[in-house]
Amino acid sequence: MSPDAAGRWEVVIGLEVHCELRTETKLFCGCRNAFGEEPNTNVCPVCLGLPGSLPVLNRQSVEYAMRIGEALHCDIRPSIFHRKNYFYPDMPKDYQVSQYDEPINSDGWLELPNGKRIGVTRAHMEEDTGKSTHMGGGGRIGDATHSLVDYNRAGVPLVEIVSEPEIGSAEEARAYVSELRAILVATGASDGKMEEGSLRVDANVSVRPRGSTALGTRCEIKNMNSLRSLGRAVEYETGRQIDLLESGDRVVQETRHWNEDEGRTSSMRSKEEADDYRYFPEPDLVPLAPDDQWRKAVRDSLAPMPSDRRRALASAAHTEPAAVALLVEQDLDGLVLAAIGAGADPRIALNRAANEVAADPDGAARLSAESFARVVTLEATGKLTATQSKQVLAAMLAGESDDPEAIAEDRGFEAMDTSALQAVVDQVIEANPGPWQRFLDGDPKVSGLFIGQVMKKTQGQADGKAVTRILQERRDG
Amino acid sequence: MPNRITPDDVRSVARLARLAVTDEEVELFAVQLAAVLEHAEDVEALDTEGVPPTAHPLAMENVLRDDVARPGVDRAEVLAMAPASEAGRFRVPRILGEAP
Numbered sequence: 001m002s003p004d005a006a007g008r009w010e011v012v013i014g015l016e017v018h019c020e021l022r023t024e025t026k027l028f029c030g031c032r033n034a035f036g037e038e039p040n041t042n043v044c045p046v047c048l049g050l051p052g053s054l055p056v057l058n059r060q061s062v063e064y065a066m067r068i069g070e071a072l073h074c075d076i077r078p079s080i081f082h083r084k085n086y087f088y089p090d091m092p093k094d095y096q097v098s099q100y101d102e103p104i105n106s107d108g109w110l111e112l113p114n115g116k117r118i119g120v121t122r123a124h125m126e127e128d129t130g131k132s133t134h135m136g137g138g139g140r141i142g143d144a145t146h147s148l149v150d151y152n153r154a155g156v157p158l159v160e161i162v163s164e165p166e167i168g169s170a171e172e173a174r175a176y177v178s179e180l181r182a183i184l185v186a187t188g189a190s191d192g193k194m195e196e197g198s199l200r201v202d203a204n205v206s207v208r209p210r211g212s213t214a215l216g217t218r219c220e221i222k223n224m225n226s227l228r229s230l231g232r233a234v235e236y237e238t239g240r241q242i243d244l245l246e247s248g249d250r251v252v253q254e255t256r257h258w259n260e261d262e263g264r265t266s267s268m269r270s271k272e273e274a275d276d277y278r279y280f281p282e283p284d285l286v287p288l289a290p291d292d293q294w295r296k297a298v299r300d301s302l303a304p305m306p307s308d309r310r311r312a313l314a315s316a317a318h319t320e321p322a323a324v325a326l327l328v329e330q331d332l333d334g335l336v337l338a339a340i341g342a343g344a345d346p347r348i349a350l351n352r353a354a355n356e357v358a359a360d361p362d363g364a365a366r367l368s369a370e371s372f373a374r375v376v377t378l379e380a381t382g383k384l385t386a387t388q389s390k391q392v393l394a395a396m397l398a399g400e401s402d403d404p405e406a407i408a409e410d411r412g413f414e415a416m417d418t419s420a421l422q423a424v425v426d427q428v429i430e431a432n433p434g435p436w437q438r439f440l441d442g443d444p445k446v447s448g449l450f451i452g453q454v455m456k457k458t459q460g461q462a463d464g465k466a467v468t469r470i471l472q473e474r475r476d477g
Numbered sequence: 478m479p480n481r482i483t484p485d486d487v488r489s490v491a492r493l494a495r496l497a498v499t500d501e502e503v504e505l506f507a508v509q510l511a512a513v514l515e516h517a518e519d520v521e522a523l524d525t526e527g528v529p530p531t532a533h534p535l536a537m538e539n540v541l542r543d544d545v546a547r548p549g550v551d552r553a554e555v556l557a558m559a560p561a562s563e564a565g566r567f568r569v570p571r572i573l574g575e576a577p
Binding site for chain 1: 541545556568569
């Protein structure tokens with residue numbers, strides 16, 4: 001695809017995210033909902049679809065679905081379950097219980113760190129399928145001799161979150177899933193582990209002439225197991241569709257499989273007839289209609305969402321929400337907020353948290369906001385240089401002590417007193433008459449030379465800002 | 478209304494349900510399915526103005542159970558019911574396409 005071609009087209013992406021709920025048991029039976037156990041050890045007549053068995057809805061799964069709906073600003077509504085009928089070995093009942101035209105959550109939105117809102121069409125409840133392993137032929141379905149099925153996952157509660165087709169790039173698709181994952185984890189409904197399949201993403205991708213409002217023919221991309229493969233798959237598919245259209249061809253609506261090793265998507269199957277799932281209301285389940293009291297309890301129990309946390313920290317630190325997104329993602333916003341609350345300088349607190357603290361997650365867990373605020377304040381007031389402050393913080397993170405003053409004293413980091421520093425600066429000025437003249441003539445760049453020399457003489461103990469101040473005093477005074 | 482449900486309709490429905498039907502059965506079911514449609518039409522003729530849609534014949538909602546695990550059934554017993562099993566899993570013939 002030429003850069004010209006890329007400029008003529010724009011991509012439109014809608015995402016479907018399947019989220020396994022962190023319940024103790026399955027959606028309609030008391031079998032344990034657990035990952036990675038011996039195959040077919042968490043099964044019973046209900047999730048195996050044996051005749052005569054009857055489903056009973058798990059209260060906690062409804063609670064989690066409502067939390068997700070609330071966190072995504074959805075309408076939480078009375079809903080019913082439908083049977084989606086199809087024949088496949090991973091569905092022992094030959095139907096999947098899902099929600100169709102009356103889902104529990106609809107019409108919500110999610111806010112990306114950059115402030116853009118992506119619409120959420122719906123977030124409905126359904127049950128997961130079993131897991132097949134294809135034997136022979138290198139594990140590929142088409143070449144396999146037979147398949148083996150484990151029903152431990154069959155009946156595990158899912159919420160499927162469907163976005164509006166409002167995502168405009170592979171990067172934005174990644175940002176959406178990353179934000180959604182953080183929200184799902186914050187609700188307590190999900191562990192967010194894409195690598196274990198507890199969060200699975202399908203992407204509907206289409207392209208259209210730039211500036212057009214009509215939607216092009218879309219392809220659904222499956223089998224992306226990480227944010228990275230989502231980005232790569234969407235990039236690839238966008239290019240493939242643009243190439244087709246540029247060469248006068250057309251895009252065929254189909255499901256395509258992402259192959260991570262080959263770095264491309266390929267057609268999964270050509271269907272002779274359109275899917276006909278013969279949806280009908282599940283007669284074994286009665287309607288679900290959470291009352292106002294339950295909904296209020298859910299609303300009140302929700303922890304702050306990432307977008308709230310970004311706004312809170314940005315406001316306290318006088319910066320933009322996007323600038324603190326990573327700190328919130330790393331769960332360090334509480335520490336920084338508390339430190340700012342204890343009087344720490346916001347800019348230094350943000351910097352130290354984003355660099356030294358973020359680099360040591362284990363140490364961060366035992367760092368108290370109060371001692372963090374103290375080391376930040378030592379630096380802000382010039383009692384420690386930036387270099388010294390980083391070393392003290394590193395020692396605190398390593399668990400040496402939670403007393404920054406004691407560490408500073410132990411290292412001999414007594415702030416170099418001003419007269420000693422002045423003496424060193426004067427020596428450096430005397431040794432460099434040429435540069436000093438340039439400094440006097442108003443060349444600001446030359447001050448770096450003086451700071452460097454002073455640092456060398458003091459073995460990094462001097463505070464760069466104090467040196468600059470003394471240089472200015474010498475020049476002006 | 479003899480042609481309300483055609484033989485092709487019956488074959489299509491049978492295929493969706495993975496049922497093998499003989500030509501005689503196709504004729505028989507065409508008549509029977511037409512009768513079901515007719516019944517639905519009779520119901521549809523009623524004036525339902527102001528009657529909310531019924532999602533379930535029982536006037537109940539929110540039938541829920543607590544999220545408490547109980548043991549499943551014995552794997553050996555479950556696998557013994559299947560035509561074939563291997564490595565603790567159900568063994569099925571080659572699958573011809575990806576899941577929907």
